[in-house]
Amino acid sequence: MTNTQKRLLGRILIAALLFCLALAFNLLVKPAWYWGLVAMLIPYLTVGYDVLWEALCNIAKGKVFDENFLMAVASLGALVLCVVEQSAHEAHEAAVIMLFYQVGELFQSVAVGKSRKSLSTLLSMMPEYANVERDGKTLQVDPAEVCVGETILIFEGERVPLDGVILEGSSSLNTASLTGESLPKDVTTGDEILSGCINGGGLLRVRVSKPFEESTVSKIMELVENAGMHKSKSERFISSFARKYTPIVTFAALAVALLPPVFLGIVTGDWHFDTTWYPFVHAALMFLIVSCPCALVISVPMSFFGGIGGASAKGILIKGSGYLEALSSCKTVCFDKTGTLTKGDFTVSAVCPAKDIQKEELLLLAASAEQYSTHPLALAVLQANSAPLLPVQEPTALPGKGVRVRLHADTIFVGNRLLMEEQGIDPEVLENGAGSALYVAKNDRYLGALFVSDTVKEDSAQAIKDLRAMGISTVMLTGDRRENAQRTATELGIDRYEAALLPEGKVNAVKELLSEKKQGETVAFAGDGINDAPVLALCDVGIAMGALGSDAAIEAADVVLMNDRPGDLVSALRISKKTMGIVRQNIVLAIGVKVAVMLLLLLMSVIPALSMLTAFAGTFAVFADVGVSVLAILNAMRAMKI
Numbered sequence: 174m175t176n177t178q179k180r181l182l183g184r185i186l187i188a189a190l191l192f193c194l195a196l197a198f199n200l201l202v203k204p205a206w207y208w209g210l211v212a213m214l215i216p217y218l219t220v221g222y223d224v225l226w227e228a229l230c231n232i233a234k235g236k237v238f239d240e241n242f243l244m245a246v247a248s249l250g251a252l253v254l255c256v257v258e259q260s261a262h263e264a265h266e267a268a269v270i271m272l273f274y275q276v277g278e279l280f281q282s283v284a285v286g287k288s289r290k291s292l293s294t295l296l297s298m299m300p301e302y303a304n305v306e307r308d309g310k311t312l313q314v315d316p317a318e319v320c321v322g323e324t325i326l327i328f329e330g331e332r333v334p335l336d337g338v339i340l341e342g343s344s345s346l347n348t349a350s351l352t353g354e355s356l357p358k359d360v361t362t363g364d365e366i367l368s369g370c371i372n373g374g375g376l377l378r379v380r381v382s383k384p385f386e387e388s389t390v391s392k393i394m395e396l397v398e399n400a401g402m403h404k405s406k407s408e409r410f411i412s413s414f415a416r417k418y419t420p421i422v423t424f425a426a427l428a429v430a431l432l433p434p435v436f437l438g439i440v441t442g443d444w445h446f447d448t449t450w451y452p453f454v455h456a457a458l459m460f461l462i463v464s465c466p467c468a469l470v471i472s473v474p475m476s477f478f479g480g481i482g483g484a485s486a487k488g489i490l491i492k493g494s495g496y497l498e499a500l501s502s503c504k505t506v507c508f509d510k511t512g513t514l515t516k517g518d519f520t521v522s523a524v525c526p527a528k529d530i531q532k533e534e535l536l537l538l539a540a541s542a543e544q545y546s547t548h549p550l551a552l553a554v555l556q557a558n559s560a561p562l563l564p565v566q567e568p569t570a571l572p573g574k575g576v577r578v579r580l581h582a583d584t585i586f587v588g589n590r591l592l593m594e595e596q597g598i599d600p601e602v603l604e605n606g607a608g609s610a611l612y613v614a615k616n617d618r619y620l621g622a623l624f625v626s627d628t629v630k631e632d633s634a635q636a637i638k639d640l641r642a643m644g645i646s647t648v649m650l651t652g653d654r655r656e657n658a659q660r661t662a663t664e665l666g667i668d669r670y671e672a673a674l675l676p677e678g679k680v681n682a683v684k685e686l687l688s689e690k691k692q693g694e695t696v697a698f699a700g701d702g703i704n705d706a707p708v709l710a711l712c713d714v715g716i717a718m719g720a721l722g723s724d725a726a727i728e729a730a731d732v733v734l735m736n737d738r739p740g741d742l743v744s745a746l747r748i749s750k751k752t753m754g755i756v757r758q759n760i761v762l763a764i765g766v767k768v769a770v771m772l773l774l775l776l777m778s779v780i781p782a783l784s785m786l787t788a789f790a791g792t793f794a795v796f797a798d799v800g801v802s803v804l805a806i807l808n809a810m811r812a813m814k815i
Contacts, residue, residue: 181279188220192268199261209261213268221271243461244274250458280803300334317385327377333370336388337379344374422464430457456774463770463797472759472805479812480752488735489745496731499714500749502695505686506640509700510651510661511549513718514739515627519553522608526621527601535621539613541565542578542587550611553625573652573675586614609653636739637665650679679708699742716742752812759805770797
């Protein structure tokens, strides 16, 4: 509990004690009404002075209609009734109103603090310093001052400040705050290491590969800090509703206080305050208390905040409540194949050279051409080659096709069948079930083919099964050849697939799905490659496999799965549906109870048979405001319990 919360709790407890003493004084001593009023003013001002001051400051700024204004008018109105009636009874209501309102504010503050706690775990990932080697010395500097290529030291127990590659040492990294994964990750020389992890083992010497502003921890921090900027439709509705609703109910309360007694006075000729005016003025004051929209204004954004925070604790980063709401309406999920449903950990399964060329020579040429590429297929070829790479010039990536390089006076092409056909080359080896084919050509001469295979992730099949159980259709969009796509789709039970797609082909496929969806439904796409960025930005909800995914995919996505597990997508969907269920419950609870109590207060004023309930009007009003707020806040806190 923060110091502010502790001070508020202290004021509430002191005011409650003073209220009990004042109540005992009025009941036992039975003083004159003005002394009874003074006795109740002490706990009233003790607990509510800040509400009155805030209302006054807001009025001075032109911000009249808020919950502070409503509470101030209602409670001060009750005190005015004390003076008019020359009775301290209404002062009890004023003190109770303010006391319970502050109890509700305390509940809200504590609940918001708890919902922030899960996000603060991520915020604590920000490294404070880096140990950099310079001129034979180890200096402790700000991570932002370290340049790419410099060497840093990470001692046991320290947080990794920057992304890089291990030059020396081995350790077990605690990645829980980064990915939500409880098991440590073993790393050794040559492995990539991400900022935000904690070194649980020995000393590591790491060569920095990215500047601090582009590091993993910086990108995650940016996602977390901007999560509240993209508001959901429900939040925008509530904000707009509150701005229009508050002045409406204020003038409605004024109408309740003035119009019925004026009408009755004209009809009956009775203008006495206690018989004609009092019931309606009292009802209007209670109406103001009931109408305070804080239950909606507080609980709905808090429900979204709790859902986002709970998801982040599981390594699922959702960039805003709007995306959380859109995710809950998802009826179609599209997947990229390589690196999303499959491991993307390729190996060369077959080498098929053409005549007059050896396997080793074919593999060396392909690896030399791919040495500047980061594509998973290229990495597999590089890993399979053991010979020193040839020096190449003018490496050019051909998206969706392959690569082209210059080797001395020759041009080397490595890529798919489409690339070969563009060069007027007809591959002799047909594609088979051995994996994805990479064809190699020198100028216009076909040299052979390499087959690279991949395997599906352990939880992909279960994720697809869970999605189908939730009534969500699955689509796989891949640039891989049809045979590989068909094999993966059949193995996983995917509803439909499209293969051999270039980046623009994926965009067109998603556009078609978006045009086919029903009103209120959304389409999500999950991918990890740089060529998936346009599709991630196009669809209703873009989901990036973040830990191993490209920076472009993470930037374009609305949801980032830090663990690269398809099963986390199912978790994200369940979290979104649970959160939206809580949001709807709070909307119905807040509006339903308030409307019911407002009608009851109005009926109590005009139906004599219900006048006996007037003594409980303050209780009804406080419950409809503070009670409903507390219930809504407690319900919103369930969104954090994932």
